[in-house]
Amino acid sequence: MFAALGTVLAVVLAAVAALLALRWLGSVTDPQQVPPPEAVPVLGGHPPPTHAWSRFHLRYYPMTLVFIAFEMEMMFMYPWAVVYVQEGMKALVEMGMFLGILSLGVLYAWREGALRWQ
Amino acid sequence: MAVRFLTGAAARAPVPVFPVVGGGARDGVEELRLCPGIDVVASPRAATVLLVAGWLPAALRPAAAQVHDQLPHPRATVCWARGDLAAAAETFPAATVVPPDGDVVAVLKRVHRGLVTGERDSEASLLPHEPPSPWKGVGPHGQGGEGMMGGRPYGRPMPMTGPDRDGLALDRLPLRVGPFFPALPAGLVLDVVLQGDVVQEASIAANAFADAAAAAERAAVAPGFGDDPFRRALREPVGVPLLELARAGHHLRWAAATLRLHGLRAAALRTLSLAVGLTSDALPRLAALRRRLERDPTLRWATRGVGRVSAAQLPAGLGGPVARAAGVVRDARLDDPAYADLGFRPVTHDGADAWARFRQRLGEAEQSLRLAQAAQSGAPASVARDRVESPQGELSTASAPSGLLLGLVGDLLAGMEWGDAVATIASLDFDLEAQPAAQVGVTLR
Numbered sequence: 001m002f003a004a005l006g007t008v009l010a011v012v013l014a015a016v017a018a019l020l021a022l023r024w025l026g027s028v029t030d031p032q033q034v035p036p037p038e039a040v041p042v043l044g045g046h047p048p049p050t051h052a053w054s055r056f057h058l059r060y061y062p063m064t065l066v067f068i069a070f071e072m073e074m075m076f077m078y079p080w081a082v083v084y085v086q087e088g089m090k091a092l093v094e095m096g097m098f099l100g101i102l103s104l105g106v107l108y109a110w111r112e113g114a115l116r117w118q
Numbered sequence: 119m120a121v122r123f124l125t126g127a128a129a130r131a132p133v134p135v136f137p138v139v140g141g142g143a144r145d146g147v148e149e150l151r152l153c154p155g156i157d158v159v160a161s162p163r164a165a166t167v168l169l170v171a172g173w174l175p176a177a178l179r180p181a182a183a184q185v186h187d188q189l190p191h192p193r194a195t196v197c198w199a200r201g202d203l204a205a206a207a208e209t210f211p212a213a214t215v216v217p218p219d220g221d222v223v224a225v226l227k228r229v230h231r232g233l234v235t236g237e238r239d240s241e242a243s244l245l246p247h248e249p250p251s252p253w254k255g256v257g258p259h260g261q262g263g264e265g266m267m268g269g270r271p272y273g274r275p276m277p278m279t280g281p282d283r284d285g286l287a288l289d290r291l292p293l294r295v296g297p298f299f300p301a302l303p304a305g306l307v308l309d310v311v312l313q314g315d316v317v318q319e320a321s322i323a324a325n326a327f328a329d330a331a332a333a334a335e336r337a338a339v340a341p342g343f344g345d346d347p348f349r350r351a352l353r354e355p356v357g358v359p360l361l362e363l364a365r366a367g368h369h370l371r372w373a374a375a376t377l378r379l380h381g382l383r384a385a386a387l388r389t390l391s392l393a394v395g396l397t398s399d400a401l402p403r404l405a406a407l408r409r410r411l412e413r414d415p416t417l418r419w420a421t422r423g424v425g426r427v428s429a430a431q432l433p434a435g436l437g438g439p440v441a442r443a444a445g446v447v448r449d450a451r452l453d454d455p456a457y458a459d460l461g462f463r464p465v466t467h468d469g470a471d472a473w474a475r476f477r478q479r480l481g482e483a484e485q486s487l488r489l490a491q492a493a494q495s496g497a498p499a500s501v502a503r504d505r506v507e508s509p510q511g512e513l514s515t516a517s518a519p520s521g522l523l524l525g526l527v528g529d530l531l532a533g534m535e536w537g538d539a540v541a542t543i544a545s546l547d548f549d550l551e552a553q554p555a556a557q558v559g560v561t562l563r
Contacts, residue, residue, distance in 0.1 A: 045181025
């Protein structure tokens with residue numbers, strides 16, 4: 001009973017100590033301690049009128065998605081390569097069909113303009 | 119001991135200098151780039167010494183103070199002053215002042231060494247230590263500011279949304295860039311609205327070098343202004359070799375700055391070292407350099423099709439390399455009998471884009487050296503004229519080509535990516551100092 005209480009007390013003390021330590025670390029490394037005139041982003045002499053947290057159009061986004069989708073299909077080639085020698089011609093034809101269907105997908109993405117850099 | 123060794127090594131390293139370029143100091147600051155012990159850096163964050171060069175109009179001094187405060191500690195200021203030393207001392211009280219003919223390189227090195235070794239104290243901020251928009255303790259829970267989207271978190275407003283070119287409603291980021299933004303001409307203040315890196319709107323704020331107050335101030339503090347050969351040719355006869363060497367030098371300095379902007383530092387230094395102390399004997403070297411630069415795939419790829427100003431878009435009365443790069447044969451030298459004797463015919467290109475303007479200026483620089491060589495043997499002198507062809511275009515007492523070019527910027531930049539916008543502004547070669555006050559109201563938006 002008292003041993004368990006001692007453990008809880010130790011945990012609470014450790015947590016409080018960690019909290020105080022983190023608060024001290026935060027106050028030492030606080031970026032707000034940089035004086036305001038020195039913390040302004042460099043624009044050549046004027047402060048920015050708004051925050052720079054702006055949402056903008058990531059134009060390579062569709063290209064990234066297509067790349068990830070087709071790159072993941074390559075994972076299927078690892079087990080295939082292991083059994084390829086045993087299975088022989090049958091495995092070659094099956095993989096040829098698989099890659100053929102995939103390349104139709106690439107052609108479709110190309111036609112839809114997903115690979116075009118805007 | 120190790121620390122002392124490191125301190126000594128740091129004190130001997132090239133001095134990282136950020137220049138604030140005022141009136142009449144552009145060439146001097148450019149030439150500092152050729153000095154081995156000086157590293158002219160592109161951001162105040164990378165510098166230890168702020169070099170305030172030339173004459174600063176009163177309207178630009180608060181911006182210069184802001185740039186000063188953006189240098190990290192330890193930092194120091196050197197004023198390479200022209201004219202009004204008292205005003206410089208007032209804005210930068212702790213600065214070391216060098217007269218225009220003083221050895222600025224030695225002073226920069228001495229100040230840097232003093233900072234690194236600790237003999238010299240770092241300068242305090244010039245602006246007050248108050249947040250521009252207070253936020254601490256504001257809000258229902260004292261969390262800072264109020265609201266998120268459309269509110270003022272941390273005391274500063276959020277950007278508002280607007281339609282972008284892809285049909286999405288995304289945030290519009292308004293920025294005021296300049297007057298000491300290193301990628302823009304000194305003194306140019308550009309108001310842009312960005313969505314991502316696409317410029318939605320652009321306009322040029324008032325030119326602080328050219329308003330009436332600045333003109334009066336300049337007459338008082340920098341009487342030497344206007345002594346360049348082109349301005350002198352409006353008042354008195356100036357020899358053709360002098361004019362043409364000055365033109366070639368200007369174009370080469372411009373080419374060096376453009377190359378540096380596109381990240382071609384070695385080519386920029388080669389071009390700049392050719393431009394400094396240029397004589398007509400440099401013609402073979404210039405021709406070789408021009409051949410090499412025109413074959414450069416990086417620059418061609420970055421500037422071809424960028425900032426197209428077709429002959430139809432040109433403002434009425436605009437000549438100069440920008441018009442000639444669009445195929446318009448217009449040159450004040452065509453009316454000058456001294457040039458007619460030399461068989462002068464203007465060089466033109468027909469791309470009308472930044473790449474055409476680059477080739478146009480290099481071609482004109484080479485032609486200028488040829489004209490200077492030819493004029494030396496016969497030595498004809500151009501008479502004083504009411505219109506003179508300056509490197510930017512037709513100059514008269516009432517108007518300067520930069521004034522006409524500035525009016526183009528707003529429409530030209532809208533829809534461009536930021537990198538192209540900067541390249542376009544560089545390709546137009548503004549000289550804000552040369553814009554007469556009378557022209558300001560007409561052309562600025």
